[in-house]
Amino acid sequence: MSDYLIKATGFDGQIRAYAIQSTNLVEEARRRQDTWATATAALGRTLTITTMMGAMLKGEDKLTVKLDGDGPTGTIVADANAKGQARAYITHPHVDFDLNEQGKLDVRRAVGTNGSLSVVKDLGLKEHFTGQVPIVSGEVSEDFTYYFTSSEQVPSAVGAGVLVNPDQTVLASGGFIIQVMPGASDDTIDYIEKRVNHIQSISSMIQAGKKAEDILSEIFGNEQFNILEKIPVVFHCNCSLERIKRAISSLGNEEIDQMIEVDGGAEATCHFCNEHYYITKEELIELKQFGELN
């Protein structure tokens, strides 16, 4: 089944909700980053939540999330836009630990418990919006919960789960973000808080094959919610040979000369999608001339 996310509201707009099914997206990221199980969960949770955050944007806006913990995975970076396109990168993919005491992938140990979570939103303006909070948990979802409440001042509940098969592929992945809008009544807040604290874990829900709509049904209980939009979700990287060439030509003629003379060409790999690019000697000479003309 294809991945998608839904945007919804409930309680007459007092609650805004997002839910996602991200199994294929996370599997694609896993395959391209070659992550091992615990790293897959850390990368997948970050990517899943970032993709929902992309759906909070409009038009051509996009955002980048950087989870920079002191654990063995190193920095995790995820990008998403308002069209459901997302990609992610992990510094050290080969991280796998025994399951934790709850029998779950030990994401906290992989990510670390010291460091920062930062969000940069490119809203097409000169200045980018940037928010940053310290890592409070290392389990990722709790760190985003803290980010929304502390940096954006929107009380939120965030959940994301990734289950990995014995052969390392992704069995299931999904998540939700529930946000309390300004002016929400105490009754509404109480109700949602209780529901979020008492529902089964997001991992159990996705293991049971629950869809994005089912996740919200669990959270809203007997209360109605209105689905505003359903957005298909895909792994998408905007790298290209042209971009790589532009980056090389900006290095300057001296460095390009070195590539021509020493290496007889250039090779580059995209950190996000792991696509390899080869630039021939002839192409490098062209880039150099292009640089000189400008």
Ligand code: ZN
């Ligand atoms: Zn790429």
